[in-house]
Amino acid sequence: MYFCKRLLTYKMTEKQEKILNSALELFAREGYNATSTSKVAAHAGVSEGLIFRHFRNKRGLLMAILAEGDKKLKSLFEDIVLESDPIEVIRKSIILPFSVPESEYEFWRLQYKLKWEIEMDYSHKTEPLTMALALAFVKLNYESPQQEAEFLTLSLDAMGASLIKGSMNNSDKMKSFLLKKYGL
Amino acid sequence: MYFCKRLLTYKMTEKQEKILNSALELFAREGYNATSTSKVAAHAGVSEGLIFRHFRNKRGLLMAILAEGDKKLKSLFEDIVLESDPIEVIRKSIILPFSVPESEYEFWRLQYKLKWEIEMDYSHKTEPLTMALALAFVKLNYESPQQEAEFLTLSLDAMGASLIKGSMNNSDKMKSFLLKKYGL
Amino acid sequence: MYFCKRLLTYKMTEKQEKILNSALELFAREGYNATSTSKVAAHAGVSEGLIFRHFRNKRGLLMAILAEGDKKLKSLFEDIVLESDPIEVIRKSIILPFSVPESEYEFWRLQYKLKWEIEMDYSHKTEPLTMALALAFVKLNYESPQQEAEFLTLSLDAMGASLIKGSMNNSDKMKSFLLKKYGL
Amino acid sequence: MYFCKRLLTYKMTEKQEKILNSALELFAREGYNATSTSKVAAHAGVSEGLIFRHFRNKRGLLMAILAEGDKKLKSLFEDIVLESDPIEVIRKSIILPFSVPESEYEFWRLQYKLKWEIEMDYSHKTEPLTMALALAFVKLNYESPQQEAEFLTLSLDAMGASLIKGSMNNSDKMKSFLLKKYGL
DNA sequence: AATGAATGAGGGTTCATTCAT
DNA sequence: AATGAATGAACCCTCATTCAT
Numbered sequence: 159m160y161f162c163k164r165l166l167t168y169k170m171t172e173k174q175e176k177i178l179n180s181a182l183e184l185f186a187r188e189g190y191n192a193t194s195t196s197k198v199a200a201h202a203g204v205s206e207g208l209i210f211r212h213f214r215n216k217r218g219l220l221m222a223i224l225a226e227g228d229k230k231l232k233s234l235f236e237d238i239v240l241e242s243d244p245i246e247v248i249r250k251s252i253i254l255p256f257s258v259p260e261s262e263y264e265f266w267r268l269q270y271k272l273k274w275e276i277e278m279d280y281s282h283k284t285e286p287l288t289m290a291l292a293l294a295f296v297k298l299n300y301e302s303p304q305q306e307a308e309f310l311t312l313s314l315d316a317m318g319a320s321l322i323k324g325s326m327n328n329s330d331k332m333k334s335f336l337l338k339k340y341g342l
Numbered sequence: 343m344y345f346c347k348r349l350l351t352y353k354m355t356e357k358q359e360k361i362l363n364s365a366l367e368l369f370a371r372e373g374y375n376a377t378s379t380s381k382v383a384a385h386a387g388v389s390e391g392l393i394f395r396h397f398r399n400k401r402g403l404l405m406a407i408l409a410e411g412d413k414k415l416k417s418l419f420e421d422i423v424l425e426s427d428p429i430e431v432i433r434k435s436i437i438l439p440f441s442v443p444e445s446e447y448e449f450w451r452l453q454y455k456l457k458w459e460i461e462m463d464y465s466h467k468t469e470p471l472t473m474a475l476a477l478a479f480v481k482l483n484y485e486s487p488q489q490e491a492e493f494l495t496l497s498l499d500a501m502g503a504s505l506i507k508g509s510m511n512n513s514d515k516m517k518s519f520l521l522k523k524y525g526l
Numbered sequence: 527m528y529f530c531k532r533l534l535t536y537k538m539t540e541k542q543e544k545i546l547n548s549a550l551e552l553f554a555r556e557g558y559n560a561t562s563t564s565k566v567a568a569h570a571g572v573s574e575g576l577i578f579r580h581f582r583n584k585r586g587l588l589m590a591i592l593a594e595g596d597k598k599l600k601s602l603f604e605d606i607v608l609e610s611d612p613i614e615v616i617r618k619s620i621i622l623p624f625s626v627p628e629s630e631y632e633f634w635r636l637q638y639k640l641k642w643e644i645e646m647d648y649s650h651k652t653e654p655l656t657m658a659l660a661l662a663f664v665k666l667n668y669e670s671p672q673q674e675a676e677f678l679t680l681s682l683d684a685m686g687a688s689l690i691k692g693s694m695n696n697s698d699k700m701k702s703f704l705l706k707k708y709g710l
Numbered sequence: 711m712y713f714c715k716r717l718l719t720y721k722m723t724e725k726q727e728k729i730l731n732s733a734l735e736l737f738a739r740e741g742y743n744a745t746s747t748s749k750v751a752a753h754a755g756v757s758e759g760l761i762f763r764h765f766r767n768k769r770g771l772l773m774a775i776l777a778e779g780d781k782k783l784k785s786l787f788e789d790i791v792l793e794s795d796p797i798e799v800i801r802k803s804i805i806l807p808f809s810v811p812e813s814e815y816e817f818w819r820l821q822y823k824l825k826w827e828i829e830m831d832y833s834h835k836t837e838p839l840t841m842a843l844a845l846a847f848v849k850l851n852y853e854s855p856q857q858e859a860e861f862l863t864l865s866l867d868a869m870g871a872s873l874i875k876g877s878m879n880n881s882d883k884m885k886s887f888l889l890k891k892y893g894l
Numbered sequence: 895a896a897t898g899a900a901t902g903a904g905g906g907t908t909c910a911t912t913c914a915t
Numbered sequence: 916a917a918t919g920a921a922t923g924a925a926c927c928c929t930c931a932t933t934c935a936t
Contacts, residue, residue: 191375316500335489559743684868703857
């Protein structure tokens with residue numbers, strides 16, 4: 159594994175965090191390939207060499223960001239996965255993309271970008287959500303719970319993408335439309 | 343506009359086409375930023391300089407590809423947009439992503455990649471489809487035809503993405519599920 | 527093989543030759559590792575990128591130099607190898623290191639440097655000389671012609687090294703001493 | 711002078727010795743320029759900074775190694791220089807390169823490497839040997855004792871180099887050949 | 895004595911692009 | 916139309932070295 163062990167502990171030097179934040183911002187804005195390590199260093203107010211001392215690689219830097227991101231993702235899904243009421247599972251899932259605070263758009267844009275830029279396998283990350291939804295649809299006696307769950311997951315993912323790209327005009331309407339569509 | 347005038351005419355030299363095809367393939371596979379003009383030239387069996395003679399820029403090369411792609415996209419939508427039977431509009435829309443031949447995956451992968459890599463505005467391209475669907479849903483007395491159309495468009499886009507990435511296990515099931523969902 | 531094909535033909539661009547000459551000079555003076563490609567480029571009055579266009583690698587540049595050097599080496603040995611008179615073979619061999627013009631010291635210093643710096647296999651290059659000497663010693667009924675030849679080759683190599691390093695005080699005396707030692 | 715004072719005393723910390731040994735090994739194997747201080751530190755299991763605390767410089771580290779090596783060299787020559795019997799002087803000299811244990815090849819390879827890599831003046835180190843030989847040849851009434859001594863020194867040096875590089879096939883034959891050549 | 899964070903300069907190499915032919 | 920020589924800027928990364936702890 160590439161990413162620095164320190165990341166997994168709670169101790170991280172100030173500069174290390176600056177690098178990580180700058181990289182997240184720039185990767186998310188310009189893309190991974192289009193962002194040079196020197197730009198990251200400059201943005202973080204740090205010598206370029208330090209990036210490599212802490213993260214070995216440009217790739218290692220990316221992995222460190224993704225590792226941190228995965229934790230965020232898991233905690234987001236946790237609330238849904240642990241929910242026992244199927245109605246609530248669906249409601250919370252639908253609400254999810256619409257309740258992401260703008261401050262986190264950066265992180266999500268990066269996820270979407272990387273999904274395509276570096277052919278990152280992303281589908282397994284949403285799997286817990288799909289499974290929770292499938293279970294909920296089973297409980298609610300839907301005819302094809304698995305397809306239903308997969309479809310909803312993909313659609314919500316698409317909603318999220320649309321929101322982040324700013325190409326959805328009326329997100330509130332879309333949210334309530336979806337809730338109604340699933341009888342909520 | 344950057345792209346070479348020749349593109350708009352129907353005459354294109356053999357080498358010009360080779361460049362275009364190679365660029366499409368490489369951009370789609372590796373991404374725009376990660377593909378160097380020298381790689382394109384080598385893959386096309388052409389001198390690097392020729393790319394710039396014909397397309398001015400690396401960006402111009404990209405634009406030329408996209409221009410050609412837009413035509414393909416339009417012709418795909420045409421059949422749907424011109425359909426008057428609302429049921430057929432919906433059916434054809436749903437079927438669309440599932441009936442893209444694998445030989446065209448490359449082109450579509452490029453579209454998806456660029457959507458994120460160069461923050462390409464893509465939503466307007468699907469607008470004709472959304473409008474056709476909205477009209478269909480109006481005719482069929484759906485409650486929120488506009489949201490319905492937007493939602494379906496986004497979802498189908500997501501289906502397409504999933505198909506191309508190879509992360510959809512059972513596309514046939516998903517297709518028939520969708521058709522049934524819309525009462526077809 | 528790394529080195530540019532052009533080297534083997536007689537056509538070489540002016541700048542290509544400048545690069546080669548500069549590299550020879552600098553590699554010989556400072557050593558291969560201690561000489562940066564940027565130094566070579568500056569010394570040759572050429573952009574650094576050009577080095578890589580023509581020789582692919584820093585290593586490729588080195589190989590190109592060595593390839594040219596090998597030809598020089600072979601032509602030096604040719605006169606000895608083709609000699610049929612055993613006395614002459616020995617005489618010419620002994621004289622060889624002492625008759626290298628100072629203008630070629632650079633090239634030879636590079637050979638010696640590389641022999642150690644990059645663990646270059648060098649012994650096979652002197653093999654033709656050893657064989658010619660062995661044959662001569664056989665003809666002259668020496669007791670251990672093979673050892674005699676190997677010993678002389680190694681010793682002459684050492685003479686050459688000493689000469690090039692400037693650590694031999696009286697090369698003329700040494701030359702005549704050697705000639706006398708072998709009865710010439 | 712660069713090298714750490716501690717070297718000249720007989721007390722050296724464990725880590726200091728580890729550094730020295732690692733540096734010797736790596737310099738000998740890869741060359742001085744091609745070996746980074748970080749590699750040395752890693753190989754020695756020591757922080758990189760410690761190298762500079764103890765040896766000031768990368769160069770200082772090298773000097774420390776060479777200083778230690780010089781002692782080894784002197785003790786090797788001592789036995790020859792103190793010998794009064796001229797026959798024995800020559801015999802011991804000839805035997806010298808052939809009796810270096812393989813465990814010391816590393817050290818000698820470094821000497822040879824540095825001779826060329828950093829244009830290290832090496833000839834003065836062999837001077838005591840040359841002088842001892844010259845004296846021996848005088849005693850034995852050789853015609854040109856000085857040349858004879860210089861020649862033998864250089865040749866033996868070349869033997870050593872050949873042995874270390876592994877390019878001498880039959881070292882035993884060569885040794886006895888040499889002994890016979892000098893009437894021993 | 896020893897560490898590890900931090901740096902600035904420079905390493906080799908690739909880049910998109912221009913130009914003479 | 917087409918080539919290939921040529922460039923300068925930027926690329927990712929490693930270097931020897933310093934410093935606070």
